[in-house]
Amino acid sequence: MTLQGRSFLAELDFVPAEWTGLVELAASLKAEWRSERSGGRAATKHLAGQQIALVFEKTSTRTRCAFEVAARQQGAGTTYLDPSGSQLGHKESVADTARVLGRMYDGIAYRGFGQDRVEELAAHAGVPVWNGLTDEWHPTQMLADQLTMREHVPAGASSLKDVTLAYVGDARCNVGNSVLVSGALAGMDVRLVAPPSLQPTRKVVDAAQAIANTTGARLVVTSDLDAVAGADFLYTDIWVSMGEPRELWSERIDLLRPYQINQALLTRTGNPAVRVLHDLPALHDLGTEQARQLHAETGLSSFEITDDVFEAHAGIIFDQAENRMHTIKAVMVATLGR
Numbered sequence: 001m002t003l004q005g006r007s008f009l010a011e012l013d014f015v016p017a018e019w020t021g022l023v024e025l026a027a028s029l030k031a032e033w034r035s036e037r038s039g040g041r042a043a044t045k046h047l048a049g050q051q052i053a054l055v056f057e058k059t060s061t062r063t064r065c066a067f068e069v070a071a072r073q074q075g076a077g078t079t080y081l082d083p084s085g086s087q088l089g090h091k092e093s094v095a096d097t098a099r100v101l102g103r104m105y106d107g108i109a110y111r112g113f114g115q116d117r118v119e120e121l122a123a124h125a126g127v128p129v130w131n132g133l134t135d136e137w138h139p140t141q142m143l144a145d146q147l148t149m150r151e152h153v154p155a156g157a158s159s160l161k162d163v164t165l166a167y168v169g170d171a172r173c174n175v176g177n178s179v180l181v182s183g184a185l186a187g188m189d190v191r192l193v194a195p196p197s198l199q200p201t202r203k204v205v206d207a208a209q210a211i212a213n214t215t216g217a218r219l220v221v222t223s224d225l226d227a228v229a230g231a232d233f234l235y236t237d238i239w240v241s242m243g244e245p246r247e248l249w250s251e252r253i254d255l256l257r258p259y260q261i262n263q264a265l266l267t268r269t270g271n272p273a274v275r276v277l278h279d280l281p282a283l284h285d286l287g288t289e290q291a292r293q294l295h296a297e298t299g300l301s302s303f304e305i306t307d308d309v310f311e312a313h314a315g316i317i318f319d320q321a322e323n324r325m326h327t328i329k330a331v332m333v334a335t336l337g338r
Ligand code: CP
Pocket: 059, 060, 061, 062, 063, 064, 133, 141, 279, 280, 281
């Protein structure tokens, strides 16, 4: 597999072998990193001397830190352009920004709004561009999720092809779209469980099904919570995504309360060993200003996931967060590494 010089914009741009190859590369880079940290041989610096621009039009903790730390570990330098810290969108077009950055940097990470923006950046930069989240897709998150599931594969399963993932909640967002398509690429059994108005578009479902027809993946999109039966992993995301209006919370809570990941939903899987994933940040308690405001308005103390379930599965959820770094490193090494 060679992805040298390629951008990483959406799961649909990759064939199954390329996609699973990235997850395998991440596992191997993680093993090298672990070995070095425990006194073993220093890991090769595949990005030595390269420069990476991080263009973030939306805030981030995991994705930004993952790019910065992974780049540094691989010998590259980074420049972070925060949501208001460049001319992009105010005084300079995406295309012109791309042409400037492409003259100075070897690769560009982008987080922002429409997928068209990251595609335009890639079309004009002349260097690899990596999607750190758009309104439509969150592909670097999916690599981390799949690496995490590989590490916590249920007893008797030999690969992700033997794994059933049920994603529950707002499924018409970037994460829902990406779970469906990346699960199809990996040949998984994927169930998206969401109210009809929060399910992916027909175009996304058809594209995922076309891939599934080649990989043997089983895909279900339904509002019926019985679809969680037999799941090895339950996965959820915040109910109102970045960039969506705050006014949506009331409507989303009404729609999604039955889809909360709580003890009753875990029991409904019928799998006492079911594990829980969350891409974070999570509204599981009143530890954030946002949760406290919503609590004052609704009386609820947790939203997409209850605090007891979150804490019981915190080990795997924070493995998932750490794996953002190993998988983003794999994307940069595969597309830019020497
Ligand atoms: N999951 C995720 O993308 O986290 P950040 O928004 O903190 O980058």
